Amino acid sequence: MSKILTPEEIEFQRETYKIGLETFTLYLKQNTFDDSIGELIKKLQNELNEEIENYIEIQYDSKNAGQVYSLDIEYLEDRLLALTEMNIVYVHKDFEINLKKLIKASYNVNTKEFYKWENVINFLKSKNIKYAELTGYKEINELRIVNNSIKHSTSLIDEKVKKITEFKELKYMSHNELIWFFKRVKDFPYKFISELSSEIYKDLYQFDENRLDKIAELYALRMDKKNAERFKELLKLKY
Template sequence: MTKSTLYTNNRKAEELGFKMFVLHVENNHFDKIAEDAIKKHEEEILKLKEINKENTIVDSEVFYDILFREEELKALSEMKIIYSYKHFETSLKFLLNSSYKDLDKSKLYKWETISDILKIKKIDIRKLDCFNDIDELREVNNAIKHDAILKSRKIPVEFKDKDHLSYKDILTFYNRVEYAPVAFLKSLHDKIIIDRYQFDENRLEELVSQIEKSMEPKIAIEFANKILSKY
């Protein structure tokens, strides 16, 4: 196998890996578990309320069972958000680490750092698909972790003007942003493919200009020969 063929195969393998990554992103295992649990609690609450209707005196055991299940519903709705963002965050780090081997992995937990990294690659994070939804999801996730969901720095429209949130309010927000992580990551994935593998005339001119400004002619020729030797 020639060097040229080897490099071509390696690039194709990497591109295929990126495409497979997108399939992985769509695989949110917790959602189905949470949905089944939510449905079960809702059905049980309806049954318990029917029992209370039939009784002339409110059954305290039934009453507290309903309260408990309502709290469970709220917890499950919050967990859907927490898991969704964690799943997104893990996938985002994986995509960046796989794409750019020289990144400092320890700094990828900061949203601002990720934004700066992408800016260097000429990828504007704010222009990626569903950025605003992801930003809301991130803020609500952080607020839930601090038990202050109504004090999120970005208040979703579903939470505005409310002193108390029901699990349905939280699920309404979740349903709106549910597919944002996939859309965002696919959009970023496409930008990374362009950055890694696509070199149009303008980009080639830009690279040549950078080399021209920083290398002496002798070094530039040696550099060009080394590139040619790889193909």
């Protein structure tokens, strides 16, 4: 049998949860992965630029000399592609982790199946949260699509990815387009989570007259007057 909380314990728990929601996003910018890998990407980009300049300027004595430079360029491009893909996969994974943590902490629900985006959407719909109107929703969707493409295929671009600005008219992924894409979308997971936490706060803790009336009607449809009177008295004891 679960312990019956006192009014003081209820108030403390409620206010603690409210503060937790209000401050949730303050701790989401602790990610240093982009900073550390960004320096390496910048270094390799500089090396690649130098290699391309040398390749253009060099006076070939034989076909072999050109082939060596071509291989060096290809090697650097492959490394840049791999690192940029890692950046995108990490940002998406970090978003998934923070999203699950936010929903689980707020609603005390099992989020194991939330790796499927449609399950997240269905849950938010059940709470009447207008997720599609939140800042970053479009960019989160694009990030999800590119992440899935990186994880489940080669560098060949599928039709979903081709609908994204940076990849239109392209056949294969390249590090340049991925870097541009990453720079455009990288801050939107934070913005989306921030606005979502505000919407969850409203759902859990804000009650205007219209909402209270709907809740009262819901219970009136299920309770007779005797039970409603008992419920009213029990609710008073919680405060």
